[in-house]
Amino acid sequence: MKTHARLDAPGALVEAGHRRVRELYGPDLGRPVEELATPALILDRDVLDANLRFMEEHMREAPAALRAHVKVHKSPHIARLEVEHGAIGVGCATVWEAIVMARAGISDVFVINEVVGAEKTRALALLAREADAKAAVDDPAQVAALSSAAVAAGSTIGVFIDVDEGMHRCGVASAEEALIVARAIAGSPGLRFAGLTGYEGHCSLEFDEAKRHRMAHEAMAFLTGIADRLTAAGFPCPIVSAAGTGTWEVTSRYPGVTEIQPGSYATMDGHHRGLDPRFGWATTVLATVISRRSDRIVLDAGNKTVGATRGVIAGSNLEPFRFDEEHSIFLVDDASPLRIGATVRINCNYTPNAVSYFEAYHVVEGGRVTDIWPVMPRGPESRWLLDMLERGE
Amino acid sequence: MESVSVSTPPGVDAVFSTPALVVDLDVFDANVDAMARLLAGTDKTVRPHVKTHRTPELARRQLGGPVQGLTCATVGEAEAMVEAGFDDVLVANEVVDPGKIARLAALARRARMAVAVDDPEPVAALSREAVAAGVTIDVLIDVDILLHRCGVPSAAAALELARQIERLPGLRLRGVMGYEGRIRLRDENRTDKIVRAYAMLREVVGALRGAGIRIDTVSAAGTSTLREALADPVITELQCGVYALMEPELLIMDLPFRCATSIRGTVISRHPGRVVLNAGRRVVGMEYGPPVPVGVPVESIWMSDEHATIAMPDPLPPLGSQIDMTPGQILTTFNLHDHVWLSRGGTLVDRWPITARGSSQ
Numbered sequence: 025m026k027t028h029a030r031l032d033a034p035g036a037l038v039e040a041g042h043r044r045v046r047e048l049y050g051p052d053l054g055r056p057v058e059e060l061a062t063p064a065l066i067l068d069r070d071v072l073d074a075n076l077r078f079m080e081e082h083m084r085e086a087p088a089a090l091r092a093h094v095k096v097h098k099s100p101h102i103a104r105l106e107v108e109h110g111a112i113g114v115g116c117a118t119v120w121e122a123i124v125m126a127r128a129g130i131s132d133v134f135v136i137n138e139v140v141g142a143e144k145t146r147a148l149a150l151l152a153r154e155a156d157a158k159a160a161v162d163d164p165a166q167v168a169a170l171s172s173a174a175v176a177a178g179s180t181i182g183v184f185i186d187v188d189e190g191m192h193r194c195g196v197a198s199a200e201e202a203l204i205v206a207r208a209i210a211g212s213p214g215l216r217f218a219g220l221t222g223y224e225g226h227c228s229l230e231f232d233e234a235k236r237h238r239m240a241h242e243a244m245a246f247l248t249g250i251a252d253r254l255t256a257a258g259f260p261c262p263i264v265s266a267a268g269t270g271t272w273e274v275t276s277r278y279p280g281v282t283e284i285q286p287g288s289y290a291t292m293d294g295h296h297r298g299l300d301p302r303f304g305w306a307t308t309v310l311a312t313v314i315s316r317r318s319d320r321i322v323l324d325a326g327n328k329t330v331g332a333t334r335g336v337i338a339g340s341n342l343e344p345f346r347f348d349e350e351h352s353i354f355l356v357d358d359a360s361p362l363r364i365g366a367t368v369r370i371n372c373n374y375t376p377n378a379v380s381y382f383e384a385y386h387v388v389e390g391g392r393v394t395d396i397w398p399v400m401p402r403g404p405e406s407r408w409l410l411d412m413l414e415r416g417e
Numbered sequence: 418m419e420s421v422s423v424s425t426p427p428g429v430d431a432v433f434s435t436p437a438l439v440v441d442l443d444v445f446d447a448n449v450d451a452m453a454r455l456l457a458g459t460d461k462t463v464r465p466h467v468k469t470h471r472t473p474e475l476a477r478r479q480l481g482g483p484v485q486g487l488t489c490a491t492v493g494e495a496e497a498m499v500e501a502g503f504d505d506v507l508v509a510n511e512v513v514d515p516g517k518i519a520r521l522a523a524l525a526r527r528a529r530m531a532v533a534v535d536d537p538e539p540v541a542a543l544s545r546e547a548v549a550a551g552v553t554i555d556v557l558i559d560v561d562i563l564l565h566r567c568g569v570p571s572a573a574a575a576l577e578l579a580r581q582i583e584r585l586p587g588l589r590l591r592g593v594m595g596y597e598g599r600i601r602l603r604d605e606n607r608t609d610k611i612v613r614a615y616a617m618l619r620e621v622v623g624a625l626r627g628a629g630i631r632i633d634t635v636s637a638a639g640t641s642t643l644r645e646a647l648a649d650p651v652i653t654e655l656q657c658g659v660y661a662l663m664e665p666e667l668l669i670m671d672l673p674f675r676c677a678t679s680i681r682g683t684v685i686s687r688h689p690g691r692v693v694l695n696a697g698r699r700v701v702g703m704e705y706g707p708p709v710p711v712g713v714p715v716e717s718i719w720m721s722d723e724h725a726t727i728a729m730p731d732p733l734p735p736l737g738s739q740i741d742m743t744p745g746q747i748l749t750t751f752n753l754h755d756h757v758w759l760s761r762g763g764t765l766v767d768r769w770p771i772t773a774r775g776s777s778q
Contacts, residue, residue: 061516061778117723140685143434165736193726194686194693314511315567322566350490364513380753383775404700405755407434
């Protein structure tokens with residue numbers, strides 16, 4: 025039986041962010057979604073809840089724990105709901121996201137990335153004073169920098185060894201390389217060896233399910249094999265963390281994997297629906313028909329707002345003709361009821377791209393806007409978060 | 418190896434962190450001067466399109482002489498620019514939402530506003546809002562000359578719309594506009610398409626003038642059709658935007674502009690044959706291809722959400738060093754940042770807000 029992770033009340037930072045967007049979009053509260061100014065980023069609360077419940081139920085009896093990756097949605101409010109629905113903590117792409125999520129009341133925050141740069145290691149070390157803060161490493165030089173920062177701040181940073189399971193980006197490529205890094209961690213003050221992390225992201229590009237599962241198995245065999253070698257060498261791995269939304273079910277059942285780190289399951293998009301259609305479209309972009317010819321409509325949302333060169337109109341099989349920067353064109357027939365001024369929902373192909381272009385979600389329940397949730401940190405410029413920590417705020 | 422010499426005055430350095438958007442002001446200013454020189458001796462003007470960077474301080478540096486007024490893609494951009502003190506703005510896009518039309522009318526109290534139209538209903542709504550606000554809004558009839566997106570499809574439709582505009586209070590017909598600026602260099606039949614686009618404009622202008630309607634402005638073009646537009650007498654105003662910052666794809670054209678923009682990332686991981694920067698799709702617009710690393714030998718580059726993985730020969734740059742990349746597309750890149758850093762001679766000198774970031778409404 026899995027216990028719920030601790031969730032504290034959100035702090036001043038997140039409250040201020042929430043207040044700001046509620047003021048900005050105040051007139052939209054209570055409004056029917058079709059009447060909103062467009063383009064707008066819509067979050068369907070009932071679909072979000074269903075996605076979170078589905079994952080919660082399926083992970084309840086799984087041997088592995090659920091860690092929700094927040095980089096996909098960058099919403100402290102969605103992150104809190106993920107923890108309420110069984111996530112033991114969050115995964116982040118940057119130390120800035122981790123600070124925001126910790127201040128959202130989440131105590132276990134893992135920057136699933138290498139943290140390099142004096143201002144960033146300092147921020148992580150300060151964060152580690154108030155939260156269970158972790159980061160990934162694949163090089164003794166990163167270990168040394170994290171150690172100095174932790175000692176200077178008087179904190180302890182959790183460190184995962186990043187493993188390259190086939191993406192050939194970051195990560196150690198062998199048990200021998202992992203051992204070198206493990207020894208560096210063990211020999212450095214201010215650090216705690218947390219285990220291994222490896223993202224089999226190359227599997228999420230494979231839409232053939234059988235092939236994808238085989239690739240995931242190979243990746244996990246490699247990852248857990250390194251865990252075994254480290255354990256045998258005197259470095260037991262408390263946590264072995266992996267997976268994304270494309271492979272979560274297979275990876276969460278693989279012996280030796282103790283945690284999965286999917287992100288897209290909560291909000292979803294076209295790409296991930298192709299990998300796992302059991303989750304629904306919780307985020308969509310609302311757009312208006314601004315121009316109409318007999319055979320086409322033009323919407324006021326293009327690749328600058330939908331953040332992708334592809335998307336489909338929800339509930340229709342209208343064919344996309346072209347996505348420009350501020351417009352998209354869909355082919356219609358003469359009888360189409362979509363006139364100038366009509367609003368439609370666009371199902372994006374990749375939600376993180378769309379989220380990058382908005383500052384807030386319009387939360388919709390029963391067809392009306394019930395809240396406005398901030399995208400935090402909007403980024404990438406977030407060094408002011410370090411200043412906040414330095415001031416002890 | 419030394420990729421970028423970044424020495425910063427104390428204040429600026431204290432807040433700098435990668436990934437960051439950096440504009441070389443020397444190159445930017447040179448591009449602005451080069452545009453002024455191109456226009457000298459013509460009777461044409463450039464109305465810079467701010468969708469490119471959405472940064473008022475950069476727009477301010479572009480204006481002067483034959484470069485006048487601003488072009489915006491949305492009412493939100495226009496609001497940010499008027500708020501920043503600009504007093505002559507064209508929203509080169511159809512505005513149909515009642516709330517946005519009201520916002521446009523409100524802006525017309527503070528600045529000279531113009532908007533594109535291609536349909537009688539929004540025209541009527543614009544008139545009502547202009548009268549209610551006690552203002553006059555200029556309109557340009559948008560003509561579909563290439564993209565088959567917005568715009569009236571024929572001279573006859575343009576004439577009908579023009580007559581409606583002339584009948585309605587609160588509106589003044591300034592002229593016509595068309596957009597052919599999206600033609601890429603590798604477009605097949607590029608020359609033919611541009612010729613036909615301008616012929617369509619000429620036909621519409623001829624029909625309107627023939628019916629006794631005054632046309633002051635014929636507004637069109639982008640940086641990629643700058644040469645053609647300068648050579649064609651029908652066009653009076655060019656809506657070029659990207660010339661000031663430039664994109665690698667446009668460098669092979671015969672244009673006197675150089676790339677002024679970089680995304681600066683840090684090497685966070687190194688493995689045999691590659692380095693990984695902390696600058697991915699979250700901070701670089703990819704629509705015209707991946708960014709081009711500067712000052713390092715590159716075998717290939719793979720962009721993911723948070724990272725740029727660059728395959729390169731030894732010796733690899735050290736962990737923690739910074740590498741600049743030229744973005745493939747400026748417009749989507751700027752829209753991913755809140756601030757742009759300014760540099761001169763490799764030194765960071767200032768930071769300006771991208772005020773209209775996200776102003777897509």
